[in-house]
Amino acid sequence: MTLDVESLSHQYGTERALNDVSFGLESGELVALVGPSGCGKTTLVQAIAGHISPTSGRVRLRGEDVTDQPPEARRVGLVFQQSTLYPHMTVGENVAYGLTAGDIDPDEREAIVAEYLDLVDLADQREAYPGELSGGQGRRVELARALAPQPDVLLLDEPLSALDRSLRLGLREEIARIQRETGVTTLFVTHDQEEAMSLADRLVVMNEGSVAAVGQPRELYESPPTPFVASFLGRSTGLTATVVDSDPLRIVIGEHEIPIQDTLQTPPAGTTLRGHLRPQSLSIGSPREGEFGLSGTVRRVRDLGRRYDVTVRTETGTELLVEQHARPPAVDESVTVAVPKSALQLFDQTDDTVGR
Amino acid sequence: MSLARGWIGGQHRRPELLVPALLGGLLLLYFALPFVTFLARVGSTPILEQLSTPGAQGAIRHSLVTAPVSTAIATGFGVPLAYVLARRSFPGKRLVEALVVLPLVVPPVVGGAMLLTAVGRFTPLGSAAAAVGLPLTGSLIGVVLAQTFVAAPFVIITARAGFGAIDERLEQASRSLGYGPLSTFRNVSLPLARGSIIAGIILTFARAMGEFGATMMVAYNPRTIPTQIWVNFIGGGIDAILPLALALFGLTLLVVAALQRVGRLPTVVER
Numbered sequence: 011m012t013l014d015v016e017s018l019s020h021q022y023g024t025e026r027a028l029n030d031v032s033f034g035l036e037s038g039e040l041v042a043l044v045g046p047s048g049c050g051k052t053t054l055v056q057a058i059a060g061h062i063s064p065t066s067g068r069v070r071l072r073g074e075d076v077t078d079q080p081p082e083a084r085r086v087g088l089v090f091q092q093s094t095l096y097p098h099m100t101v102g103e104n105v106a107y108g109l110t111a112g113d114i115d116p117d118e119r120e121a122i123v124a125e126y127l128d129l130v131d132l133a134d135q136r137e138a139y140p141g142e143l144s145g146g147q148g149r150r151v152e153l154a155r156a157l158a159p160q161p162d163v164l165l166l167d168e169p170l171s172a173l174d175r176s177l178r179l180g181l182r183e184e185i186a187r188i189q190r191e192t193g194v195t196t197l198f199v200t201h202d203q204e205e206a207m208s209l210a211d212r213l214v215v216m217n218e219g220s221v222a223a224v225g226q227p228r229e230l231y232e233s234p235p236t237p238f239v240a241s242f243l244g245r246s247t248g249l250t251a252t253v254v255d256s257d258p259l260r261i262v263i264g265e266h267e268i269p270i271q272d273t274l275q276t277p278p279a280g281t282t283l284r285g286h287l288r289p290q291s292l293s294i295g296s297p298r299e300g301e302f303g304l305s306g307t308v309r310r311v312r313d314l315g316r317r318y319d320v321t322v323r324t325e326t327g328t329e330l331l332v333e334q335h336a337r338p339p340a341v342d343e344s345v346t347v348a349v350p351k352s353a354l355q356l357f358d359q360t361d362d363t364v365g366r
Numbered sequence: 367m368s369l370a371r372g373w374i375g376g377q378h379r380r381p382e383l384l385v386p387a388l389l390g391g392l393l394l395l396y397f398a399l400p401f402v403t404f405l406a407r408v409g410s411t412p413i414l415e416q417l418s419t420p421g422a423q424g425a426i427r428h429s430l431v432t433a434p435v436s437t438a439i440a441t442g443f444g445v446p447l448a449y450v451l452a453r454r455s456f457p458g459k460r461l462v463e464a465l466v467v468l469p470l471v472v473p474p475v476v477g478g479a480m481l482l483t484a485v486g487r488f489t490p491l492g493s494a495a496a497a498v499g500l501p502l503t504g505s506l507i508g509v510v511l512a513q514t515f516v517a518a519p520f521v522i523i524t525a526r527a528g529f530g531a532i533d534e535r536l537e538q539a540s541r542s543l544g545y546g547p548l549s550t551f552r553n554v555s556l557p558l559a560r561g562s563i564i565a566g567i568i569l570t571f572a573r574a575m576g577e578f579g580a581t582m583m584v585a586y587n588p589r590t591i592p593t594q595i596w597v598n599f600i601g602g603g604i605d606a607i608l609p610l611a612l613a614l615f616g617l618t619l620l621v622v623a624a625l626q627r628v629g630r631l632p633t634v635v636e637r
Contacts, residue, residue: 061538081541094539098557107553111544159544 011070012037012195013058013163018067020053027053028064029219035163035195040186042206042227043199045216046242051199054216055167058197059086071162082111087156087194091168093148095140101127101151102136108159126154129188146177150184157192164189164196170205182209203243207231215239236361240286247289247331249304249324251356253281259365261285261356264326266302268351273365275358283356283364289331291353294320294338294345303346304330311338322347407605408612416609425594426613432509432590433574439510440518440570445563448522449555452529470519477515478583485511485584508585516580517573521566528562529555564629568622575618591617 013035020028027050035041043051056062058069060081068077076084095104105123114122127133130150140148149169156164169185170178186209189196200206206213207227215223215230215238223230223239234240237248251261251268256278259270263285277283297303306324318338322330322345330347339345356364416422451463469477485492485502495502502508532555540550556563578592586593591614598606 056538059538059542061541080546081538082544082546084542086542088539088542090535090539092533092535094533094536096536096554096558107540108543111549155539155543 011035012039012072013197014068014070014073015054015058016068016070018054018057018064018069020050020057020062020064022053027219028057028067031067031216031219031221033214033221033224035197037195038193039211040189040196040198040209041212041214042210043197043214043216044203044206044242045201045222047201049216050219051201051216052167053219055088055165055197055199058163059088059165060084085159085162087159087161087164089149089152089156089164089166089169091171093140093152095143095148095151095155097140099139100136101132101138101140101143104140104151105155105158108155112159122158126158127151129157129191130154130184145173146181149173149181153185153188157188157194160194162195164194165199166196167199168201169198171200171202178205185209207243213243215242217242233355233363233366234286235363237284237286237357238361240355245289245331245333246286247292247329248287249285249326249328249330251283251285253277253279253283255279263302263349264304264324266304268302268354270354270356270365275362275364277358277364281358283358286355286357287330287349287353289319290333291350292330292332293348294322294332294334295348296346297348300352301348301350303348305344305346306330308339308341308343308345311341404604404608404611408608411605411608413609413612416606417613421589421594421597422610422613425589425591425610426617428506428509428588429575429591429614430617432506432513433571433577436510436513436517436574437521437567437571439514440521440574441563441567444518444522444566444570445525448525448566449529449551451522452526453534466519466522469515474516474577474579475583478512478580481511481515481580481584502584504585504587506585506588509581509588509590512580512584513574513577516577517570520569520573521563524566524569525559525563528559528566531562532558560629564625568625571621571625572618575614575621 011034015031015033018028018031019026029050031050031054033041043054045051053062057064060069060076060079060083064077068075070076071084071086095101096107099107102123105126106119109119109122123136124133127136130153132147132150132154135143135147135151140151143151152169166185170181173181182205185198198206198209210227213223213225213227213230214221217238222242223235227243230239231243234243237246240246249263251263254260254262254267257276259273259276261268261270261283304322304324304326306322308320309323309329310319310321312319316335318334320332320334320338322332324330324347332347352366355366358364417426447466451459451466472480482503483489485495485508487493487496487501487503492502500507502511536554536558537550540554541547545553576592577590578596581590582593582596589597591610595607595610595614598610
C-alpha cells in the first residue's frame with residue numbers, strides 16, 4: 011500500500027468530522043473519494059497531508075507511520091479547490107518552489123521545472139505570473155507544482171469544482187492523462203459522482219464522516235451496498251416490499267409475488283423491505299419476460315432534452331421515477347410501469363443489503 | 367446604442383464617485399486649512415537660523431535615533447504577534463486583542479504615567495537598570511520605551527489584517543511542498559502581507575516621530591523634536607515652534623516616501 015489510512019477519527023470540538031475511516035491506495039492507483047458536501051472529505055485530506063492531527067487513527071505512507079510527522083516531512087502533493095499559486099512568483103518559480111526546499115542543483119531543478127511545465131502543456135507560460143493565467147491554466151500549474159517534487163501520493167481536493175462545466179470536462183481528461191503518464195498514486199476528492207466514476211479505478215464513498223462503501227465504480231453503481239450509495243451514485247427510485255416467505259426469499263410488491271435469487275439475509279415473513287431501482291431500468295408499457303408491472307397515474311413529466319423524467323404514482327402510493335426516451339404519457343394518464351425483477355435491490359431497515 | 371454609449375461614457379467620468387469625492391474633499395480641506403495658516407507664518411521667522419541652534423540640532427538627532435529604533439522594535443516583536451493573532455484562536459485571545467488596542471485608547475500622558483509606575487527610577491525594574499548604567503527614564507531608552515508603547519499598536523493591527531487576508535491554504539501548500547513553518551512564513555506569509563506590514567511600519571514610524579505625551583512623562587530630557595517644540599512654545603509662542611515643526615514634517619514625509627518607494631506601495635487602486 012502506498013497510502014494506508016487506519017481507523018482515522020477526528021473531532022472539531024464536540025463535532026465529529028471523521029468516524030473510524032479506513033482505506034488504502036495501491037501504487038499508481040487513481041482512487042476517487044466521493045461524498046456529499048460536509049461528509050468529512052476535506053478533513054480527511056487535511057489529516058493525510060498532516061495539516062490537522064487526527065483525534066485517533068494512523069496514516070501510513072509507503073508503510074511508514076507519518077501520523078505524528080509535520081506536513082513538510084511527508085511526501086504528499088496537494089491541490090486545493092481554490093488557487094494556492096503564489097502571486098509574487100512566476101509560473102516557473104511556483105513549479106520550482108517544491109524543488110528548492112530540497113538540495114537539488116540549479117541546472118537539474120531547471121530541467122525538472124521544464125519537464126513538468128511540458129507535461130501540463132504550459133512551457134510557454136514559464137515567465138508569466140499567476141494573475142495572468144486563465145482558470146484552467148492555473149489549475150495545470152498547480153498540478154505541475156504538486157507533481158514536480160515527485161510525491162508519494164497526490165491529493166486533489168475538489169480540483170475542478172470551481173471551474174465552469176466545459177473547462178471541467180476538458181481538465182478531467184487532462185488529469186487522467188497526467189496521472190497515467192506520471193503513474194502517481196492519486197486520491198481525487200470530489201462531491202461529483204459522475205466525475206468520480208469517470209476518472210477513478212476505485213471509489214471510496216463517504217457519508218457523514220464514515221466510509222459508506224469501497225469498490226470499483228461499476229460494481230458500486232450496479233449493486234450498491236446501502237441505500238445511501240444507491241442514491242448517491244446515480245439516480246435512485248424506491249418502493250416498499252413485504253417479505254412473504256423467508257427461505258427461499260419471496261417478497262410481495264402490490265399484487266406481485268417475486269422470488270429473490272441472490273439473498274444475503276433471510277428476514278422473517280412480514281418484514282418490510284426497501285427496494286431500490288435505477289430510473290433508467292424502468293419503462294412505461296406492459297411488462298415483458300422477467301418484468302412485472304405496477305399500475306399507477308402519471309404525476310409529473312419533465313422534459314430534459316435528451317430524455318423525459320416521468321413520475322408515476324402507483325396504486326400503493328409510492329412514487330416511481332421513470333426515465334423515458336420515447337414520447338412520454340400525459341399527466342394524469344393511467345399507465346403501467348414495467349419493472350425488471352433483476353434490477354431490484356433490497357435493503358432492510360438498518361440499510362443492509364438483503365438481496366437482489 | 368445611445369444607451370450603451372451613455373453608460374460607457376458614464377463609466378469613464380465616474381459620476382458615482384462624485385458624492386464620496388465631495389465628502390472626502392471637505393475633510394481634506396479641513397486638514398489642509400491649519401497647515402496653510404500655520405505655514406503662512408513662515409515668512410516672519412528665521413527658520414534655518416533657529417534650526418541650527420544646539421537645542422534644535424539635538425532634538426532632531428534624538429528623534430532620528432529613537433523613532434527608527436522604536437519602529438524596529440515594534441515591527442520585530444509586533445509582526446510575529448500579528449501573525450499569531452491572525453492564525454490562531456486561543457483562550458484569552460480577546461484579552462490580548464484588547465491589550466493591543468489599549469495604548470491607542472489611553473491618552474499618551476496617562477500611558478507615560480503608567481510606564482513610570484512600571485519602569486520609573488524607584489521601581490525595582492528602573493533601579494536595577496539604572497544600577498547597570500541603563501536608566502529607563504530621562505534617557506533615550508526612556509524615549510524609545512514611550513514611543514514603542516504608543517506607536518506599536520499601529521503595525522500590529524495593520525499587519526494582522528494583512529496576514530488575515532492570506533488564505534491559510536497558501537501556507538499549507540508551502541508546508542506540503544517541503545518547507546517548515548519558519549521558511550513558509552518567510553517565503554509566503556511575509557511577502558504576501560508585505561504591503562500591510564509596510565503600511566503599519568509607516569504609521570508606527572509617523573506616530574513615533576510625533577510622540578509627545580508619553581515621552582514627556584518618561585523622558586522630558588533628552589529632548590526629541592516634539593518635546594523641544596513644547597519647550598519652545600512655552601518660551602516663545604507659535605512662531606517659535608515653526609522651524610522644528612517644519613523639520614518634523616519634512617523628516618517624516620521623507621522617511622514615509624522612502625518606505626513607500628521601497629515597499630512599492632501603489633498610490634492608486636491597481637486595475
